[in-house]
Amino acid sequence: xxxxxxxxxxxxxxxxxxxxxxxxxxxxxxxxxxxxxxxxxxxxxxxxxxxxxxxxxxxxxxxxxxxxxxxxxxxxxxxxxxxxxxxxxxxxxxxxxxxxxxxxxxxxxxxxxxxxxxxxxxxxxxxxxxxxxxxxxxxxxxxxxxxxxxxxxxxxxxxxxxxxxxxxxxxxxxxxxxxxxxxxxxxxxxxxxxxxxxxxxxxxxxxxxxxxxxxxxxxxxxxxxxxxxxxxxxxxxxxxxxxxxxxxxxxxxxxxxxxxxxxxxxxxxxxxxxxxxxxxxxxxxxxxxxxxxxxxxxxxxxxxxxxxxxxxxxxxxxxxxxxxxxxxxxxxxxxxxxxxxxxxxxxxxxxxxxxxxxxxxxxxxxxxxxxxxxxxxxxxxxxxxxxxxxxxxxxxxxx
Amino acid sequence: xxxxxxxxxxxxxxxxxxxxxxxxxxxxxxxxxxxxxxxxxxxxxxxxxxxxxxxxxxxxxxxxxxxxxxxxxxxxxxxxxxxxxxxxxxxxxxxxxx
Numbered sequence: 325x326x327x328x329x330x331x332x333x334x335x336x337x338x339x340x341x342x343x344x345x346x347x348x349x350x351x352x353x354x355x356x357x358x359x360x361x362x363x364x365x366x367x368x369x370x371x372x373x374x375x376x377x378x379x380x381x382x383x384x385x386x387x388x389x390x391x392x393x394x395x396x397x398x399x400x401x402x403x404x405x406x407x408x409x410x411x412x413x414x415x416x417x418x419x420x421x422x423x424x425x426x427x428x429x430x431x432x433x434x435x436x437x438x439x440x441x442x443x444x445x446x447x448x449x450x451x452x453x454x455x456x457x458x459x460x461x462x463x464x465x466x467x468x469x470x471x472x473x474x475x476x477x478x479x480x481x482x483x484x485x486x487x488x489x490x491x492x493x494x495x496x497x498x499x500x501x502x503x504x505x506x507x508x509x510x511x512x513x514x515x516x517x518x519x520x521x522x523x524x525x526x527x528x529x530x531x532x533x534x535x536x537x538x539x540x541x542x543x544x545x546x547x548x549x550x551x552x553x554x555x556x557x558x559x560x561x562x563x564x565x566x567x568x569x570x571x572x573x574x575x576x577x578x579x580x581x582x583x584x585x586x587x588x589x590x591x592x593x594x595x596x597x598x599x600x601x602x603x604x605x606x607x608x609x610x611x612x613x614x615x616x617x618x619x620x621x622x623x624x625x626x627x628x629x630x631x632x633x634x635x636x637x638x639x640x641x642x643x644x645x646x647x648x649x650x651x652x653x654x655x656x657x658x659x660x661x662x663x664x665x666x667x668x669x670x671x672x673x674x675x676x677x678x679x680x681x682x683x684x685x686x687x688x689x690x691x692x693x694x695x696x697x698x699x700x701x702x703x704x705x706x707x708x709x710x711x712x713x714x715x716x717x718x719x720x721x722x723x
Numbered sequence: 724x725x726x727x728x729x730x731x732x733x734x735x736x737x738x739x740x741x742x743x744x745x746x747x748x749x750x751x752x753x754x755x756x757x758x759x760x761x762x763x764x765x766x767x768x769x770x771x772x773x774x775x776x777x778x779x780x781x782x783x784x785x786x787x788x789x790x791x792x793x794x795x796x797x798x799x800x801x802x803x804x805x806x807x808x809x810x811x812x813x814x815x816x817x818x819x820x821x
Contacts, residue, residue: 439792444781444785
């Protein structure tokens, strides 16, 4: 099986612009949540696009394009592409797609009639718009499509890209996730489900947790056939060693209480990576701050990592960024790789009242050095789970 | 950034509808629309081609909506091949304006 290298990372998050900004600010204890939401306040589309490009892209597509630009620059690929266009692709997950465009145009329809609906409505709101826009901008003509698995979509997209490279469908794929759903409808709909925090605090694994905080943004990784990346002299940042994906097939929103299918995805990913539980140095939890997820995920981690589970630091990026829905798995993959590369475990912020049932090492308080056995590269597991019972798990290794 | 002309309030129609549809008014509306679409303002003229202004079929669809709304002039996708320049568009709208 071909080895898949990561040669570039990009992220637009509530903590700022840039994948390194995300990890550095999270490690410093910064939180991107304001008034109960986590917007990408530092993102200005005109830093990245012409006026024409910006108005041809819903905000979720803009995030994806900007993250892709950063990732390709790091991969040394912002001028001439190192592969034939037909051998390159883009797979981008999203929870919802261009919901701001949908809401604007529905308002236009309601208030002004059908002739008020914009010709750009469909091309901007469709869930594959992000992948298509990135492909168009960078002339990627191989496998290009969107992935829908709610809050697991970013990780599922990366997993699909890994398989595309391993199967020989492409030499390089830009993969990740994007979301921009801080809109009245999405806000009301998640609140109606009691999924979001009523008090406006993200505190994964804390006894007082009461729901997630909605965030927005995008993460994109440049994935390449490791041999091809080496041959072109690219700097390899790390590897996607394993991927596992399962479905609870249980309930539209609630996870299986025992976390069994999530645990199965973790076990599949470790088996795919041919890595044993005692070789895992870090777990980046899905850790949403909802009562149900955090309990089931704790059980899943224990089931998959067995007696090792208590020895491994587990932290939640969502404690700093809120929940980026379909982008979460992608920015968290970047954060996981940076944890391994920088050897700094960022903390689960806001965790002050331990929940008796949730007894793993959730790294409360502040960042700490990542312990990796001498001579080893560092291995991390990134969990992503979504409404619909989707579970997607990545095993990453630093180069 | 994803708001565009089509989400104007419907009441705007009555206030912006010119009483007589002269070519200068049509030209002004089309020039402004092209600028909104992202065309370089200094390049917009009657002689400029849609190609050099980077105006594509999606822009034309938006433009059609605007001129239908303001002047009652219907432009169909079948008209697109004969619209090469901004002037062609202005003339076609003037011809069909109600």
